[in-house]
Amino acid sequence: MKTYIVGNWKLNFTVGEASxxxxxxLRKIPNYRDVEVVVAPSTIALQPLSLQIDRHxxxxxxxxxxxxxxxxxxxxxxxxQLRGMVDYVIIGHSERRYILGENxxxxxxxxAAAVRNRVRPILxxxxxxxxxxxxxxxxxxxxxxxGGLSEVADDDIEKIVIAYEPVWAISSVKGAKLASPDxxxxxxxxxxRVLTDIYGAKLAEKVxxxxxxSVNASNAGAYLMIPGVNGLLxxxxxxxxxxxxxxxxxxxxxSQ
Ligand code: PGA
Numbered sequence: 257m258k259t260y261i262v263g264n265w266k267l268n269f270t271v272g273e274a275s276x277x278x279x280x281x282l283r284k285i286p287n288y289r290d291v292e293v294v295v296a297p298s299t300i301a302l303q304p305l306s307l308q309i310d311r312h313x314x315x316x317x318x319x320x321x322x323x324x325x326x327x328x329x330x331x332x333x334x335x336x337q338l339r340g341m342v343d344y345v346i347i348g349h350s351e352r353r354y355i356l357g358e359n360x361x362x363x364x365x366x367x368a369a370a371v372r373n374r375v376r377p378i379l380x381x382x383x384x385x386x387x388x389x390x391x392x393x394x395x396x397x398x399x400x401x402x403g404g405l406s407e408v409a410d411d412d413i414e415k416i417v418i419a420y421e422p423v424w425a426i427s428s429v430k431g432a433k434l435a436s437p438d439x440x441x442x443x444x445x446x447x448x449r450v451l452t453d454i455y456g457a458k459l460a461e462k463v464x465x466x467x468x469x470s471v472n473a474s475n476a477g478a479y480l481m482i483p484g485v486n487g488l489l490x491x492x493x494x495x496x497x498x499x500x501x502x503x504x505x506x507x508x509x510x511s512q
Pocket of ligand 1: 493
């Protein structure tokens with residue numbers, strides 16, 4: 257399986273800044289066949305960047321979209337509008353769950369809408385600090401995973417990417433801590449178990465599982481060595497071009 261390195265730019269960069277960043281990144285990194293590099297700019301930058309990106313080198317990802325294809329939904333962008341323009345979409349990020357009020361039901365509809373429109377979902381799941389403290393991590397992971405995948409048919413599970421992002425490890429969260437490889441490894445095993453229960457071992461092993469939470473160039477290697485981890489979802493560090501390029505280099509070395 258390829259190693260996935262996804263840069264989630266969140267609400268950062270103007271369209272011009274995003275375009276300059278992409279231009280520089282395309283010049284800086286070679287075409288690595290075994291590393292799938294993905295960048296996720298704001299919705300407004302997707303169209304211009306889709307014309308600029310070299311898809312042999314990297315792929316384009318939306319940070320969100322709405323589950324209905326058209327209609328009276330002021331302010332929304334649909335997957336049918338993004339179809340052909342983006343390769344991936346991040347769905348169920350903790351910032352959307354906890355700041356924008358998305359629940360598993362909406363997330364499941366978004367996953368289904370993305371698949372229907374040939375956009376590959378990166379479904380984010382992860383427990384909060386207090387859920388972990390109360391010993392609820394396994395339940396939360398199981399619920400978010402089965403909830404988010406509830407509208408995905410067996411045939412479509414290979415199209416899904418899962419990202420485990422413990423909310424307490426995300427760099428912008430107050431008092432964020434680094435997740436240890438053991439903590440991550442345990443949850444990744446659980447994710448594979450749940451996928452196996454639903455879809456069977458053969459299909460489950462085809463689903464890439466990424467880790468995200470305060471990833472940078474110095475810890476990327478250790479996180480990529482965790483058994484069952486197929487890549488990284490990078491927030492803050494992806495905004496710094498040299499740091500993101502270094503993470504891609506680490507992924508290239510680890511995947512050799
Ligand atoms: P971080 O963000 O790398 O800044 O912790 C990760 C994410 O929220 O996807």
